[in-house]
Amino acid sequence: MFDNLSDKLDNAFHVLKGHGQITEINVAESLKEVRRALVDADVNYKIAKDFTNTVKERALGQDVLKTLKPGQLMVKLVKDELTQLMGGEAEGINLSGNPSVILMSGLQGSGKTTFSGKLANFLKNKKTKKPLLVACDVYRPAAINQLHVVGEQVGVEVYSEEGNQDPVAISKNAIAHAKENGHNVVIIDTAGRLAVDEAMMTEIKNIHDAIEPHETLFVVDSMTGQDAVNTAKAFNDRLNFDGVILTKLDGDTRGGAAISIKSVVNKPIKFIGTGEKMDAIDIFYPSRMADRILGMGDVVSLVERAQEQYDEEEARKLQKKIAKNAFGFDDFLNQLQQIKKMGSMKDLLGMIPGAGKMLKDVDIDDDAFKGIEAIIHSMTPGERSEPKIINASRKKRIAKGSGTSVQEVNQLLKQFNQMGKMMKMMQGGGGRKMMQMMKG
Numbered sequence: 001m002f003d004n005l006s007d008k009l010d011n012a013f014h015v016l017k018g019h020g021q022i023t024e025i026n027v028a029e030s031l032k033e034v035r036r037a038l039v040d041a042d043v044n045y046k047i048a049k050d051f052t053n054t055v056k057e058r059a060l061g062q063d064v065l066k067t068l069k070p071g072q073l074m075v076k077l078v079k080d081e082l083t084q085l086m087g088g089e090a091e092g093i094n095l096s097g098n099p100s101v102i103l104m105s106g107l108q109g110s111g112k113t114t115f116s117g118k119l120a121n122f123l124k125n126k127k128t129k130k131p132l133l134v135a136c137d138v139y140r141p142a143a144i145n146q147l148h149v150v151g152e153q154v155g156v157e158v159y160s161e162e163g164n165q166d167p168v169a170i171s172k173n174a175i176a177h178a179k180e181n182g183h184n185v186v187i188i189d190t191a192g193r194l195a196v197d198e199a200m201m202t203e204i205k206n207i208h209d210a211i212e213p214h215e216t217l218f219v220v221d222s223m224t225g226q227d228a229v230n231t232a233k234a235f236n237d238r239l240n241f242d243g244v245i246l247t248k249l250d251g252d253t254r255g256g257a258a259i260s261i262k263s264v265v266n267k268p269i270k271f272i273g274t275g276e277k278m279d280a281i282d283i284f285y286p287s288r289m290a291d292r293i294l295g296m297g298d299v300v301s302l303v304e305r306a307q308e309q310y311d312e313e314e315a316r317k318l319q320k321k322i323a324k325n326a327f328g329f330d331d332f333l334n335q336l337q338q339i340k341k342m343g344s345m346k347d348l349l350g351m352i353p354g355a356g357k358m359l360k361d362v363d364i365d366d367d368a369f370k371g372i373e374a375i376i377h378s379m380t381p382g383e384r385s386e387p388k389i390i391n392a393s394r395k396k397r398i399a400k401g402s403g404t405s406v407q408e409v410n411q412l413l414k415q416f417n418q419m420g421k422m423m424k425m426m427q428g429g430g431g432r433k434m435m436q437m438m439k440g
C-alpha cells in the first residue's frame with residue numbers, strides 16, 4: 001500500500017536527516033520534496049501546496065531549527081497534518097434505525113457489490129446485527145447473481161426480485177421484508193455505470209429520496225486517484241452522501257485519493273477495502289493511515305486483528321494440550337488457519353514498522369503455507385496426533401501424497417519438534433529454564 005509515496009516522503013526527510021546543521025533553506029527544500037511526493041501521488045496541486053504551507057508555518061512556529069532532532073519533528077508535523085487532512089478522527093456509520101438502511105452508490109467496477117458483502121459480514125460478526133443484502137441493479141442480471149454469490153459466502157440473506165425493473169419499488173419491498181423477518185440492517189446495492197451519467201444519478205437520487213436511508217455511502221476505487229476525487233464530487237453534489245468507502249487500497253501505490261478526498265467533498269472516509277476476500281475490510285483511521293503512508297507501520301491494527309481472532313476458550317484448551325505434551329499437527333494446522341484469517345501476509349507485514357519498506361521487493365506469497373498444509377493433510381490422524389511414529393516409509397508416503405520431497409517433510413518434522421521443546425520450556429519451569437539455556 002502506498003509504497004511509492006512512502007519512499008518519496010522518506011527521501012524528502014533525508015534532506016533534513018543527512019545534514020548536521022539545519023537551516024531554513026533545508027526545511028524549505030524538504031517541504032518542496034514533500035509537495036512533489038504528494039503531487040506525484042496524484043494529490044491535487046492546491047491541496048499539496050496548502051499542506052506544505054501549513055506544515056511550514058507549524059515548523060517555524062515550533063522553531064524546528066533549534067531542536068535536537070529536526071528530522072523527527074518534521075516527520076511528526078507532516079504526520080499530524082496528514083491525519084487532519086484525512087479527517088482527524090475515525091467516523092462510524094449510523095446504525096440507529098430498525099432496520100438501519102444503508103444505500104450504496106458508486107460507479108460500476110468500483111467494488112460496490114464486494115463491499116456490500118464485506119460490510120454485511122463485518123456487521124454480522126458483531127453478533128447483534130442481522131443484515132439483509134438487497135440487489136437493485138435491474139439492468140445486469142449478472143450483478144444480481146454476483147450479490148447472491150457474495151451473500152452465500154458470508155451467510156447473509158439476499159433479497160432480489162426477478163423481472164421487477166423498478167429499483168425504488170424493490171428497495172421499499174426489501175425494507176418491508178426486513179421488518180417482517182427481523183433484519184435490523186438493510187444494505188442496498190445499486191446499479192453503477194462506467195462513468196457519471198444523468199440516468200444513473202437520477203435513479204440513485206430517486207431511490208435515496210424514496211427510502212431516506214440512515215446512511216448513504218459512496219464507493220470508489222482508490223487506484224483511480226484524481227478521477228476518484230472528481231467522481232466523489234459529482235456524486236456528493238447530487239446525493240449529499242454521508243461517507244466514502246475507498247476500495248482496492250491493496251493495489252494503490254500512490255495514495256492520492258485517500259489523502260485528498262476528505263478535503264474536497266468534506267465527507268469522511270469510513271471504511272477501506274484491502275483485498276478481494278470478504279474479510280478484507282477495515283475501519284478507516286486517519287492517524288493509522290498517516291503512519292502507514294509515512295512507512296511507520298500500523299501496530300495498533302495488527303494487534304486488533306490478532307485480538308479479533310483470539311478465542312479464550314480455544315486458547316485455554318491449547319494450553320492444556322501443550323502442558324500434556326499433546327500438541328499435534330492438527331493443532332498446528334489450526335493455528336496456521338488462525339493466522340491466515342488475519343489477512344494476507346504482505347498486508348500483515350506492512351503493519352510492522354519498517355517491515356513494509358524492507359520487504360517491498362520481496363515477493364511474499366500467500367501460498368507460503370500451502371506446502372506445509374499439504375504435508376499435514378497427507379498424514380493420517382494417528383500421525384498427526386503422534387508425529388513420533390512417522391518413520392522413513394511413512395515419510396516417503398507423505399511426501400508423495402503432498403507433492404513435496406522427503407527433505408521438506410523432514411524439515412517440517414524437525415521444526416515441529418523444536419517448537420514442541422520450546423513450548424514445554426515456556427510452560428514448565430517457565431522463563432527460568434529458558435534463561436538457563438540461553439546462558440548455557
Ligand code: GDP
Nearest residue numbers: 108109110111112113114247248273274275276
Ligand atoms: P461493482 O461493479 O461496483 O459492484 O464492483 P465489484 O464489487 O464487482 O468489484 C469489481 C472488481 O474489483 C471485482 O473483481 C472485485 O473482486 C474487485 N475488488 C473489489 N474490492 C476490492 C479490493 O478492496 N481490493 C481488490 N484487490 N479488489 C477488489
